Amino acid sequence: MDNLRLSLNNSRTRLVATSMILSTILTASVLAFVYVTANRSIEAETRSVVSAELTGLADEYERRGLIGLITAIERRLPSAAERDALYLLTDRLGLKLVGNLKSWPVNIAAGSGWVDLELRRADNDQLVSVSAASIRLPGGERLLVGRDAASRQQFDRVLFRSVALALGIALVLSVITGWLFTRLVFSRLSDIASTAENIVSGDLSKRMPLRGTGDEFDQVSGTLNNMLDRIEELISNLRTTSNSIAHDLRSPLSRLRQRVEALSEPGKSDLDREIDIARATGEIDHVLRVLGQLTEISRAEAGLGREQFETIDLQQLVGDVVELYDPVAADQGVQLEVRGSAPAIQGHRPLLSQALSNLLENALRYAPADTAITISIDARDGLAQLSVRDRGPGVPPEELDRLQLPFVTLDPARTERNAGLGLALVAAISHMHGGKFAARNCDPGLETTINLAQQR
Numbered sequence: 001m002d003n004l005r006l007s008l009n010n011s012r013t014r015l016v017a018t019s020m021i022l023s024t025i026l027t028a029s030v031l032a033f034v035y036v037t038a039n040r041s042i043e044a045e046t047r048s049v050v051s052a053e054l055t056g057l058a059d060e061y062e063r064r065g066l067i068g069l070i071t072a073i074e075r076r077l078p079s080a081a082e083r084d085a086l087y088l089l090t091d092r093l094g095l096k097l098v099g100n101l102k103s104w105p106v107n108i109a110a111g112s113g114w115v116d117l118e119l120r121r122a123d124n125d126q127l128v129s130v131s132a133a134s135i136r137l138p139g140g141e142r143l144l145v146g147r148d149a150a151s152r153q154q155f156d157r158v159l160f161r162s163v164a165l166a167l168g169i170a171l172v173l174s175v176i177t178g179w180l181f182t183r184l185v186f187s188r189l190s191d192i193a194s195t196a197e198n199i200v201s202g203d204l205s206k207r208m209p210l211r212g213t214g215d216e217f218d219q220v221s222g223t224l225n226n227m228l229d230r231i232e233e234l235i236s237n238l239r240t241t242s243n244s245i246a247h248d249l250r251s252p253l254s255r256l257r258q259r260v261e262a263l264s265e266p267g268k269s270d271l272d273r274e275i276d277i278a279r280a281t282g283e284i285d286h287v288l289r290v291l292g293q294l295t296e297i298s299r300a301e302a303g304l305g306r307e308q309f310e311t312i313d314l315q316q317l318v319g320d321v322v323e324l325y326d327p328v329a330a331d332q333g334v335q336l337e338v339r340g341s342a343p344a345i346q347g348h349r350p351l352l353s354q355a356l357s358n359l360l361e362n363a364l365r366y367a368p369a370d371t372a373i374t375i376s377i378d379a380r381d382g383l384a385q386l387s388v389r390d391r392g393p394g395v396p397p398e399e400l401d402r403l404q405l406p407f408v409t410l411d412p413a414r415t416e417r418n419a420g421l422g423l424a425l426v427a428a429i430s431h432m433h434g435g436k437f438a439a440r441n442c443d444p445g446l447e448t449t450i451n452l453a454q455q456r
Contacts, residue, residue, distance in 0.1 A: 019181065023174030024167070031163040038159060043131075046147050047114060050133050053085075053145045061137055069143075070098045084148040086119075086130055092140030101130075104144070110136035116149065129153065188217045192224070204232045256283040296354075296425055306432070309346045314377050314384060317349065321356045322375060325364070333369035336360075342379035345454050347433050352452075355429040358422040359388040359448050366392035366446070383435055384454050389447040397441065403448075404437050426450060 061069040073087050080087065080100055088099035096103060102120045111134060119130050132146025191209045198206045207228060208221035259280035263273055315338075322336050329336050356375075363373045371391035378385040395403065404427035426448070427437035434453030439446060 017178075019178030020171065020174045023177070024171050027170035027174075028167055031166055035159055035163050039156065042152060042155070046131060046152070047133070050131075050145050050147060054133055054135055054143065057143060057145065058135060058137070061141075061143075066097075066137075066139060066141065069137075069141075073098045084151050086121075086128075086132065086144075086146040086148060088142075088144040090142045092142075094142070097141070099144075101144070104142060108134070110134045110142040110144075192217075192221065199228065204228070204235065253283070253287065256280050256287075259283065296428075305348050305351065308348055310349060311344050312347045312349055312352065313344050314342050314386065317352060318356065318375055318377060318386065321353055321360065325357070325360050329364060329373065332364060332367070334364060334367045335372040337372050337374045338377070339374060340377040342377045342384040343454060345384050345433075345452055347452060348429075351429045351432070352450075355426045355450055356386060356388070358426050359386075359450070362422055362448065363388050363390035363392070363446075366390055368392060379454065382454055384452045385449055386452070387447055387449040389442055389445055391445040394441040394444065394446045395439075400439050400441070403439050423448070 057069060057072060060072045064071075070089065073089055076085065076087065077098075077100055079085075086099075086101055088101040088104060089097045090104050091097055094104045100122050102122045102125070105115075105117050105119055108115060108117065114131070114133050116129070116131050118127050120127050129149035130146045131149050131152075132144050134142060134144040136142055195206050195208050207225045210218050210221050210225075212218070259276045262268070262276050263280075268276075318338055322338055326336055360373070360375075367373055367390040373391075374387075374389045376385070376387040376389070378387070403423050405424060423437070423439075430437045430450045430452065433450075435451030438449045438451065440449075441447075
């Protein structure tokens with residue numbers, strides 16, 4: 001009993017059973033319809049033939065009288081057995097005049113419509129099932145015409161056995177089909193489950209298997225793989241960020257402790273104390289700035305703030321940011337150029353402004369004097385693009401993919417001015433807007449691009 005209960009709790013068993021039941025019900029319904037329709041068609045045809053014969057014999061009676069009717073019936077009797085035809089003509093008292101039935105049925109009045117009854121044949125005295133109709137002739141005679149129902153009953157039995165056999169075959173086929181279907185489905189699910197177990201065990205490099213069929217299972221696996229890629233990327237960033245936080249905050253906190261300890265040293269002048277306080281405050285500001293940037297990256301990665309999305313004109317957004325940085329660029333001898341256009345998008349205005357500002361600050365940091373920084377606006381493949389290109393030295397090709405990682409900087413040493421979080425925030429904002437961050441060397445210079453979904 002426990003094994004049976006366990007088997008019934010199995011999804012594969014339930015799916016096969018459901019398939020079998022539904023297929024059986026559908027097949028039985030179709031076969032029952034065929035069976036009933038065939039029987040009705042045969043019965044309707046029999047009634048039509050008998051009614052036509054009754055009408056013909058009644059016409060014969062009207063034209064040639066009783067003798068003519070008897071003659072007409074006698075002509076039909078030799079071939080009656082082949083046609084399963086039955087005839088009986090009696091006088092007004094019920095005495096048989098002609099026909100292959102022995103006597104008029106008891107309790108059946110002439111003209112009472114279509115009846116099913118049992119009568120004895122005159123030729124072999126056998127009791128047969130008869131489907132017949134009758135009329136009373138103008139002279140009082142009674143005429144009955146019918147068909148032997150034995151052949152139809154035999155046909156019913158053959159048809160019933162055929163229907164039962166077809167139903168049995170359909171049942172077997174439904175079981176086989178259900179088993180094959182569940183085997184296909186559960187083999188794919190088993191592959192996905194096995195891969196998921198490996199991932200749960202800690203192997204984040206595993207991916208859901210794809211068979212290249214493009215079916216729903218491949219689509220689900222592809223979506224899961226994209227999710228796993230993103231999770232692996234986030235975990236990798238988290239590890240890098242955790243290690244970098246420990247590295248980047250240790251130094252300013254150590255210096256801060258030294259400044260605080262120095263305040264208690266005897267013999268320090270007020271000026272020295274003010275200098276130590278100012279330096280300690282600077283270290284605190286640096287720590288707060290790093291933590292603030294990390295918070296902004298985390299919020300963007302989590303998609304917080306999407307409820308603040310609004311329609312943004314990218315040309316206006318770029319114009320506002322360029323107007324803010326134009327004096328800074330002019331002081332460095334750098335010209336800011338804006339090119340292109342793109343349709344409006346739905347986005348977070350302050351974050352997009354911050355992302356573009358970070359790209360401009362990064363470009364201004366490395367742009368030589370008497371050069372131009374180009375800010376391009378474009379739209380392609382359903383994405384709006386904001387690109388910033390400087391004419392500086394660029395970056396080593398092997399470092400391009402690492403630019404968007406937290407605390408990655410090409411400076412020999414991280415400074416208060418550059419903690420390596422600016423492009424990481426840009427990448428997080430791009431992802432929040434359904435796009436991604438990209439960078440490439442342009443010889444000369446570096447071009448950084450934010451891709452943004454145009455419709456969300």
